Amino acid sequence: MKTRKLTLLLAVSLGLTTSAVAEQYSTERHTVEMTTLTENLSHPWGMTFLPDGSMLVTERSGTLNHISADGSERTKISGTPSVVAKSQGGLLDVNIDPDYKQNGWVYISYSEPNQEGGDGNSTAVMRGKIDDGEWTDGEVVFRQAPKYESNAHFGSRLVFSPEGHLFITLGDRYSRMEDAQTLDNHHGKIVRIWPDGSIPEDNPFVNDDEALDEIWSYGHRNVQGADIHPDTGELWAIEHGPQGGDEVNIPEAGKNYGWPTITYGEDYGGGEIGIGTHKEGMEQPFYYWLPSIATAGVTFYTGDKFTQWQGDLLVTALKGQQISRLDLEDGRMIHEEHLFKGDIDFRIRDVEQGPDGYLYILSDQDNGRLIKLSPAK
Amino acid sequence: MKTRKLTLLLAVSLGLTTSAVAEQYSTERHTVEMTTLTENLSHPWGMTFLPDGSMLVTERSGTLNHISADGSERTKISGTPSVVAKSQGGLLDVNIDPDYKQNGWVYISYSEPNQEGGDGNSTAVMRGKIDDGEWTDGEVVFRQAPKYESNAHFGSRLVFSPEGHLFITLGDRYSRMEDAQTLDNHHGKIVRIWPDGSIPEDNPFVNDDEALDEIWSYGHRNVQGADIHPDTGELWAIEHGPQGGDEVNIPEAGKNYGWPTITYGEDYGGGEIGIGTHKEGMEQPFYYWLPSIATAGVTFYTGDKFTQWQGDLLVTALKGQQISRLDLEDGRMIHEEHLFKGDIDFRIRDVEQGPDGYLYILSDQDNGRLIKLSPAK
Ligand SMILES: [Ca+2]
Ligand SMILES: [Ca+2]
Ligand SMILES: [Ca+2]
Ligand SMILES: [Ca+2]
Numbered sequence: 001m002k003t004r005k006l007t008l009l010l011a012v013s014l015g016l017t018t019s020a021v022a023e024q025y026s027t028e029r030h031t032v033e034m035t036t037l038t039e040n041l042s043h044p045w046g047m048t049f050l051p052d053g054s055m056l057v058t059e060r061s062g063t064l065n066h067i068s069a070d071g072s073e074r075t076k077i078s079g080t081p082s083v084v085a086k087s088q089g090g091l092l093d094v095n096i097d098p099d100y101k102q103n104g105w106v107y108i109s110y111s112e113p114n115q116e117g118g119d120g121n122s123t124a125v126m127r128g129k130i131d132d133g134e135w136t137d138g139e140v141v142f143r144q145a146p147k148y149e150s151n152a153h154f155g156s157r158l159v160f161s162p163e164g165h166l167f168i169t170l171g172d173r174y175s176r177m178e179d180a181q182t183l184d185n186h187h188g189k190i191v192r193i194w195p196d197g198s199i200p201e202d203n204p205f206v207n208d209d210e211a212l213d214e215i216w217s218y219g220h221r222n223v224q225g226a227d228i229h230p231d232t233g234e235l236w237a238i239e240h241g242p243q244g245g246d247e248v249n250i251p252e253a254g255k256n257y258g259w260p261t262i263t264y265g266e267d268y269g270g271g272e273i274g275i276g277t278h279k280e281g282m283e284q285p286f287y288y289w290l291p292s293i294a295t296a297g298v299t300f301y302t303g304d305k306f307t308q309w310q311g312d313l314l315v316t317a318l319k320g321q322q323i324s325r326l327d328l329e330d331g332r333m334i335h336e337e338h339l340f341k342g343d344i345d346f347r348i349r350d351v352e353q354g355p356d357g358y359l360y361i362l363s364d365q366d367n368g369r370l371i372k373l374s375p376a377k
Numbered sequence: 378m379k380t381r382k383l384t385l386l387l388a389v390s391l392g393l394t395t396s397a398v399a400e401q402y403s404t405e406r407h408t409v410e411m412t413t414l415t416e417n418l419s420h421p422w423g424m425t426f427l428p429d430g431s432m433l434v435t436e437r438s439g440t441l442n443h444i445s446a447d448g449s450e451r452t453k454i455s456g457t458p459s460v461v462a463k464s465q466g467g468l469l470d471v472n473i474d475p476d477y478k479q480n481g482w483v484y485i486s487y488s489e490p491n492q493e494g495g496d497g498n499s500t501a502v503m504r505g506k507i508d509d510g511e512w513t514d515g516e517v518v519f520r521q522a523p524k525y526e527s528n529a530h531f532g533s534r535l536v537f538s539p540e541g542h543l544f545i546t547l548g549d550r551y552s553r554m555e556d557a558q559t560l561d562n563h564h565g566k567i568v569r570i571w572p573d574g575s576i577p578e579d580n581p582f583v584n585d586d587e588a589l590d591e592i593w594s595y596g597h598r599n600v601q602g603a604d605i606h607p608d609t610g611e612l613w614a615i616e617h618g619p620q621g622g623d624e625v626n627i628p629e630a631g632k633n634y635g636w637p638t639i640t641y642g643e644d645y646g647g648g649e650i651g652i653g654t655h656k657e658g659m660e661q662p663f664y665y666w667l668p669s670i671a672t673a674g675v676t677f678y679t680g681d682k683f684t685q686w687q688g689d690l691l692v693t694a695l696k697g698q699q700i701s702r703l704d705l706e707d708g709r710m711i712h713e714e715h716l717f718k719g720d721i722d723f724r725i726r727d728v729e730q731g732p733d734g735y736l737y738i739l740s741d742q743d744n745g746r747l748i749k750l751s752p753a754k
Contacts, residue, residue, distance in 0.1 A: 028621075028667055244405075264712070277685075284706045290405055290714070308654075329661045332709060335641070337667070 024376050025344075027325075028337050029308035031376040037071025037360075041368040046093035046109075046157075046297075049355050051101055056130075057362070057370060060090035064108065066130070071370055079135040080128075084111040084121040087151035092123075095158040097195060104129045105195065109156040109168065112143065120147030122186070123154045125168055127195065141166070141197035142214065144186040148173050153222040155190075157297070162233040165192050165200055167216065169223035169237055177260045180219050183211035188259060190223060190237060190251050192216040204254030217251035219282060221259040225298035225315060232331070236286075238295045238315055241265040242273055246295040247285035248313070248326070258282040264290050287333055293320025296364070297350030303357030306375055314339075316348035318364060323348060401753050404702075404716050406685035408753040414448025414737075418745040423470035423486075423534075423674075426732050428478055434739070434747060437467035441485065441512070448747055456512040457505075460487040461498040464528035469500075472535040474572060481506040482572065486533040486545065489520065497524030499563070500531045502545055504572065518543070518574035519591065521563040525550050530599040532567075534674070539610040542569050542577055544593065546600035546614055554637045557596050560588035565636060567600060567614060567628050569593040581631030594628035596659060598636040602675035602692060609708070613663075615672045615692055618642040619650060623672040624662035625690070625703070635659035641667050664710055670697025673741070674727030680734030683752055691716075693725035695741055700725060 022035040043060040050056065053069035056077075062085050064077040083091050089111030097105035105127045112124035122144035129137045153171030160166055172180045172188035180188025183205060191214035192203055205211035216235075225238035229250075239247050239257075245265025249257050261274045262282050278284070289295070296316045301309045313326040322341035326333050347364040354360055359373040399412040420437040427433065430446035433454075439462050441454040460468050466488030474482035482504045489501035499521035505512045530548030537543055549557045549565035557565025560582060568591035569580055582588035593612075602615035606627075616624050616634075622642025626634050638651045639659050655661070666672070673693045678686045690703040699718035703710050724741040731737055736750040 285711055286709070288712050290712060332663070334662055335665050335667060336713075 025340055027339050030306055032339070033374050033376045035372045035374070036369045037372050038067055038074060038370040039367060041065070041362070041370060042366060043090075043349070043364055044362040044368045044370065045091065045349055045364075046095075047350060047352055047360065047362060047370070048095045049352070050096065051355075053355060055360070055370070056094045056096070056106065058091045058094050058108065059368075060092065061085050062091045062110075064091060064094065064135070066133070067370065071372075075133050077130055077133060077135050079138075080108065081110065081124075081126055081135075081138065082113070084113050084151070086111075089121060089151050089154055092154060092156035093158045095160065097127075098160050098164055106130055107141075107158050107166065107195070109154075109158055111151075111154050112140075114147040118147075119149040121149070121151075122147045122173075123156050123168070123170055125158065125166075139197075141195065142168055142191065142193055144170055145212070146185060148176055148187075150174055150176070155220075155223045157224060157226040157237075159226045159228055159235065160195075161192075161228060161235065164195070166195050167192050167226060167235055169226050169239075170220070171222035171224075172220070172259065177221070180221070180259050181256070181261060183208070183215055183218060186212060186214065188220045189214075189218050190216045190220060190226075190235070202253075216253060217249075217255050217257060219257040219259045219261070220249075220251075221263075224296045227299050227313075230300050230302045230311070236298070236300075236313065238298045240295055241288070241292050242267055244290040244292050246289040246292045248287040248315070249283065249285050252283075256282050257285070264288045265292065287326065289324070293317035293322065293324060294347075295320075295324075296348065297352075297362075299351050299353050299359075301353060301359070303353050303359075305357040306359070314351050314359070316351050316361065318347040318349070321345065321347055323351060323361070402717055402720050405714050407683055409716070410751050410753045412749045412751070413746045414749050415444055415451060415747040416744060418442070418739070418747060419743060420467075420726070420741055421739040421745045421747065422468065422726055422741075423472075424727060424729055424737065424739060424747070425472045426729070427473065428732075430732060432737070432747070433471045433473070433483065435468045435471050435485065436745075437469065438462050439468045439487075441468060441471065443507070443510070444747065448749075452510050454507055454510060454512050456515075457485065458487065458501075458503055458512075458515065459490065461490050461528070462488075466498060466528050466531055469531060469533035470535045472537065474504075475537050475541055483507055484518075484535050484543065484572070486531075486535055488528075488531050489517075491524040495524075496526040498526070498528075499524045499550075500533050500545070500547055502535065502543075516574075518572065519545055519568065519570055521547055522589070523562060525553055525564075527551055527553070532597075532600045534601060534603040534614075536603045536605055536612065537572075538569075538605060538612065541572065543572050544569050544603060544612055546603050546616075547597070548599035548601075549597070549636065554598070557598070557636050558633070558638060560585070560592055560595060563589060563591065565597045566591075566595050567593045567597060567603075567612070579630075593630060594626075594632050594634060596634040596636050596638070597626075597628075598640075601673045604676050604690075607677050607679045607688070613675070613677075613690065615675045617672055618665070618669050619644055621667040621669050623666040623669045625664040625692070626660065626662050629660075633659050634662070641665045642669065664703065666701070670694035670699065670701060671724075672697075672701075673725065674729075674739075676728050676730050676736075678730055678736070680730050680736075682734040683736070691728050691736070693728050693738065695724040695726065698722065698724055700728060700738070 114120040125142040152174040155170035242265035323339040325337040327335040349364040491497040502519040505515035529551040532547035619642035700716040702714040704712040726741040
C-alpha cells in the first residue's frame with residue numbers, strides 16, 4: 001500500500017507536469033493536443049465512462065481501476081476475479097450496463113482459468129457491482145468454450161447493441177484457428193447474449209442443434225475492437241490479422257467472415273494461409289490493412305470537439321503506433337488518415353469518446369498511460 | 378525525316394536491349410515485369426488499341442503515332458490539327474469509335490487555338506480517319522466554350538458509354554475555377570455528346586435555357602482520367618485536385634461535384650480554398666487522396682493476366698510516381714495499394730489494358746516511354 005500511495009502522489013505530480021507540457025500533433029484537419037491524465041498503468045486494455053465522468057480502466061495484469069475525470073485520483077477495485085495474466089491474457093475490457101444508473105451492473109472480460117483445474121483458459125465475462133471500492137454480486141454471464149491452453153487471441157471487446165444485447169468479440173486462440181469455421185465451439189466467433197447471460201431467441205443458430213446458441217458470426221481471427229455505428233445501429237468489428245490482413249467487418253447474423261480459409265494476410269515468415277482471398281459463402285471485409293498495422297480498439301467519433309472527424313471510425317494500432325481515421329460518408333470509406341504515425345513511440349490499445357466529446361486513449365506499455373486528446377485552442 | 382529514321386532505328390535497338398533486361402517489381406499480389414516497347418516519345422499523353430493490336434499514341438507536342446503491337450515500328454500520322462503545345466496543352470487523348478471496324482473514326486482531344494485569332498484556347502475534340510498514315514475527313518465534334526488564355530487544366534479524356542455516348546472530361550482552366558459552378562460555360566465540366574457532335578436528348582440540362590446542353594456534370598477541377606465501370610456501365614472520373622484532394626467520382630447526370638466551393642485540398646502554399654469539405658447539394662467523392670498523388674490516367678482491369686487485380690481500378694500518378702490500385706468489391710473500396718511507389722523515378726500519364734490482357738503505361742517524360750506490364754512467369 002505504501003508503494004501505491006507513492007505511485008498516486010507521483011501520478012498527481014506527473015499529471016500536473018505533463019499537463020503543462022501537453023504535446024501538439026498536426027493532422028490533416030485538426031491540431032491535436034495530448035495530455036497524459038494517468039501514468040503507471042500496467043498495459044491498460046479497456047476503459048469506460050461512468051455517468052459522473054469518472055472512468056473504469058483495466059490493467060491487463062488484473063487490476064480494475066476507478067479513475068477520476070481529470071486522472072488525478074485512482075482507486076483499485078478490490079475483489080475482482082483472478083485472471084490468467086500471461087502474454088495476451090489477463091483482465092481485458094470493461095463496460096457498463098445501458099441501465100447502469102438503475103442497476104449498477106459493470107461487465108468485465110478476462111482470461112479465466114479452467115474452473116475444473118488444469119492449464120486451459122478462455123475468455124469469460126463477469127458482471128458485478130462496485131460498492132465502496134469493492135467488486136460485489138459477481139456472476140459469470142459468458143464462458144468461451146472449450147477451455148484451451150493458449151495465451152493468445154482472447155478477443156474480449158464488450159459492446160451493447162441499441163436493443164440491449166451484449167456483443168462479446170472473441171479470438172481463435174491462435175493454434176485453434178481451424179475452429180473458427182465450425183460452430184460447435186466459441187473460437188473465432190462473435191457472440192450475442194442478453195446481459196444476464198440468456199440467449200436472444202432470434203440468434204442465428206438457436207435452431208441448429210450442432211451449433212452453439214450464443215454465436216452471432218464466425219470465421220474471425222482475433223477481434224479486439226468493436227463499436228456500434230451511431231446511425232445504423234450495426235455492429236462494426238475490427239480484427240487483428242496475421243502478417244497483413246487486419247480487417248474491418250460489419251458482422252451480420254450467421255455470416256462467415258472467412259478466417260482462416262480466406263485472408264488478405266500471410267503467415268509470419270511469409271507462408272501462404274488458406275486458399276486465397278475469396279470464397280463463395282464467405283464475406284469480404286469492409287476494409288483491410290496490408291501491411292498490418294496491428295489493430296486494437298476502435299470508436300466512432302460523434303462528439304462536438306473534433307468537428308472534422310464526426311462520423312469517422314478511429315482504429316488504434318499496436319505495432320503501427322497510430323490511430324487510423326477512416327473518413328466515412330454514407331457508409332462508404334472515402335479516405336484513410338494515419339493519425340500520429342511516426343510522431344509517437346507507443347502502441348495504442350484502446351480509444352473511447354468521453355461524455356465531454358473529447359477522446360481518450362490507452363497506451364500499451366509497462367508504464368502505460370491514459371491520455372486525453374483535445375483540439376488545440 | 379532523317380532524324381525520324383534515326384530515332385526509329387534507335388528505338389528498335391533500344392527496344393530489344395531493354396526487353397532483355399526487363400525489370401521486375403514486387404507488389405502485394407503479383408510480381409510485375411516492365412518492358413519498354415518504345416522510347417523517345419515526347420510527353421506521351423493518351424493511347425488506344427486498334428483491332429489488330431497496334432496502338433495509337435499521342436505526344437503532347439502534337440504528334441499522333443501509330444505504333445506496332447511490339448513497339449518496334451512507329452509511324453507519324455500526318456495532317457492532324459495544329460495544337461497549342463504550351464505547358465499542359467497540346468495533343469492529348471485518343472480513342473476509337475465503338476464501331477471503328479465499320480466506320481474507321483478516330484477521336485483526338487487537344488488544346489485548340491482560337492479560330493477567330495487571339496491568344497485564347499480550349500479543349501476541342503476532332504474525329505477523323507487514318508488513311509495510309511494520313512489524317513483525313515477531320516471534323517470538330519466538340520469545342521469547349523469559352524476560349525480563354527490559359528495553358529492549364531484541359532481535362533481531355535475521351536471515353537464511350539455502353540450506349541455509344543462520348544464523354545469528354547474537361548478542366549476549369551485554372552484561373553477560371555469559379556466557372557465550374559455555373560452552367561453557361563464548359564469550364565470544370567464533364568460533357569456527353571453523340572460521336573457526331575449532336576446532343577443526346579436526355580442530357581440533364583437540355584431543357585434549361587441558361588445551361589449548355591452538352592453538360593453532364595459540373596463542379597470539377599481537372600478531370601484527366603475516366604473509364605466505364607465494366608459491370609455497371611457507369612462513368613468513373615478521376616480529377617487532379619489542388620494540394621491534396623485528388624478525387625475519384627462517379628459522375629451522375631446533372632450533379633455538382635463541388636469544386637471550387639468544397640474540396641479536401643488546400644491551395645498550393647497552404648491557403649484555404651472554398652468553404653470546407655461539405656455542402657448541401659454538392660456530392661462527396663467516392664475516394665480522395667490527401668496528400669495529392671497527382672492523378673492522371675485510369676483503367677479498370679478486367680483481363681486474365683493479372684488475376685488478383687480483376688475488377689480493380691488502376692490510377693496513374695504524376696508527382697506520386699506510382700499506380701494506385703483501388704481494390705474494389707461490390708462497388709466498395711476495401712484497400713489501396715501504391716504500386717511501384719518508391720521503386721520508379723518517372724511520372725505515369727496513362728494506363729490502358731491491351732486486348733491481350735496486359736497493361737500498358739505511358740511515362741510522362743521528355744524522353745517518354747510506352748511500357749508493357751506483365752506478371753513475371
Ligand atoms: Ca475475414
Ligand atoms: Ca470501444
Ligand atoms: Ca469534388
Ligand atoms: Ca483510359
